[in-house]
Amino acid sequence: xxxxxxxxxxxxxxxxxxxxxxxxxxxxxxxxxxxxxxxxxxxxxxxxxxxxxxxxxxxxxxxxxxxxxxxxxxxxxxxxxxxxxxxxxxxxxxxxxxxxxxxxxxxxxxxxxxxxxxxxxxxxxxxxxxxxxxxxxxxxxxxxxxxxxxxxxxxxxxxxxxxxxxxxxxxxxxxxxxxxxxxxxxxxxxxxxxxxxxxxxx
Amino acid sequence: xxxxxxxxxxxxxxxxxxxxxxxxxxxxxxxxxxxxxxxxxxxxxxxxxxxxxxxxxxxxxxxxxxxxxxxxxxxxxxxxxxxxxxxxxxxxxxxxxxxxxxxxxxxxxxxxxxxxxxxxxxxxxxxxxxxxxxxxxxxxxxxxxxxxxxxxxxxxxxxxxxxxxxxxxxxxxxxxxxxxxxxxxxxxxxxxxxxxxxxxxxxxxxxxxxxxxxxxxxxxxxxxxxxxxxxxxxxxxxxxxxxxxxxxxxxxxxxxxxxxxxxxxxxxxxxxxx
Numbered sequence: 001x002x003x004x005x006x007x008x009x010x011x012x013x014x015x016x017x018x019x020x021x022x023x024x025x026x027x028x029x030x031x032x033x034x035x036x037x038x039x040x041x042x043x044x045x046x047x048x049x050x051x052x053x054x055x056x057x058x059x060x061x062x063x064x065x066x067x068x069x070x071x072x073x074x075x076x077x078x079x080x081x082x083x084x085x086x087x088x089x090x091x092x093x094x095x096x097x098x099x100x101x102x103x104x105x106x107x108x109x110x111x112x113x114x115x116x117x118x119x120x121x122x123x124x125x126x127x128x129x130x131x132x133x134x135x136x137x138x139x140x141x142x143x144x145x146x147x148x149x150x151x152x153x154x155x156x157x158x159x160x161x162x163x164x165x166x167x168x169x170x171x172x173x174x175x176x177x178x179x180x181x182x183x184x185x186x187x188x189x190x191x192x193x194x195x196x197x198x199x200x201x202x
Numbered sequence: 203x204x205x206x207x208x209x210x211x212x213x214x215x216x217x218x219x220x221x222x223x224x225x226x227x228x229x230x231x232x233x234x235x236x237x238x239x240x241x242x243x244x245x246x247x248x249x250x251x252x253x254x255x256x257x258x259x260x261x262x263x264x265x266x267x268x269x270x271x272x273x274x275x276x277x278x279x280x281x282x283x284x285x286x287x288x289x290x291x292x293x294x295x296x297x298x299x300x301x302x303x304x305x306x307x308x309x310x311x312x313x314x315x316x317x318x319x320x321x322x323x324x325x326x327x328x329x330x331x332x333x334x335x336x337x338x339x340x341x342x343x344x345x346x347x348x349x350x351x352x353x354x355x356x357x358x359x360x361x362x363x364x365x366x367x368x369x370x371x372x373x374x375x376x377x378x379x380x381x382x383x384x385x386x387x388x389x390x391x392x393x394x395x396x397x398x399x400x401x402x403x404x405x406x407x408x409x410x411x412x413x414x415x416x417x418x419x420x421x422x423x424x425x426x427x428x429x430x431x432x433x434x435x436x437x438x439x440x441x442x443x444x445x446x447x448x449x450x451x452x453x454x455x456x457x458x459x460x461x462x463x464x465x466x467x468x469x470x471x472x473x474x475x476x
Contacts, residue, residue, distance in 0.1 A: 011256045013451030025327060028452040029439045036327065047296050048354060049315070050328040051273060054294030073451045079280045084454045088443045096463050101437045113445055121445045
């Protein structure tokens, strides 16, 4: 699949990509589902009126497109003398987040982070909420954070308990038992679970 | 070489006549509504620039707003390359038309392009941050004029060349922008509820282009309007930064957005979510 980067805004990591003869807008946060379809005439609009740079680079995958946009952003910001922080500090962010947005964050922790097993990240975030001025500024949200923290811990314990039980009692993988690989398989399963990915980092 | 702003002033009488002719063809009731609309534009309309978050932050950091040429000049200074080459590379196939328009006029490279705004947001997904400039700023401008749409469309012939008579018939001085707007939307005005009037000025792909010369700084800015989907998306991006491992671009944009939020809380900028 050829992905033609027709134009991009390097300082913001935004690109306009032609794929299957359709124009798509690719912007952070990068996700395939989030790449909006664009009208054909919007390409000239982006270049002439909105400072996009024309481009004729072709890529083989979305990952390559994103890597390219990311690299260009780093390059341009470096030229402009703008540093990109290594991380955002949760408590600093939380203390300037409007209450309705924080409530939305809580919803995301409840419906996305905990169910998908991102317990550590969820707990770090919730602890940051409880250590912030939210305790005094928005006690209802702090109460929700405390409840979610409890729920996250319970689900994590339940989840880990399940793995340990499998380790002790599982008889479904007879072949693994025969080849004395149950312990090793359990270890790998735990790593994958923690990493949320079957691929090892390079 | 033409002087765009003198041409606009020279078109004042023709615009007044055209407005009267439009009213003459209307019923009394419709004519009154159109007059109200024109008065409303004269009193309420400001000018706005659709731009990117990155550019809003540049203003907040004390820089001035750059047009295409100034941006290319800066990139040339940073990279050591030729500004014209950068401009040609950036605009590519659109270079000729941009240059064709700007080079027709004295100081064409100093023009800044904006839109008439009587409420609401600019139309572009590429530049969702709508900088609304203060009324006092627009009053202070000596050089400001208005066209009934994109200058690279409404002043060009079908063969793609700049059409001087067409340009001269449409350009309006700032003092007659309300007549231009009312004349252009005359048939729609009586059919649209008053609360929807801002959309007759700026919506979708329709707008009145404002061309001016002058330095835009943080002091020129009345507020920044942000579309609600963009606002929500940026907060979601911020959340992702806290809960997952973002790449540099995602972290940089979240960082930018948080800077805007801090400036808002510090009272240096008014952010309106629409």
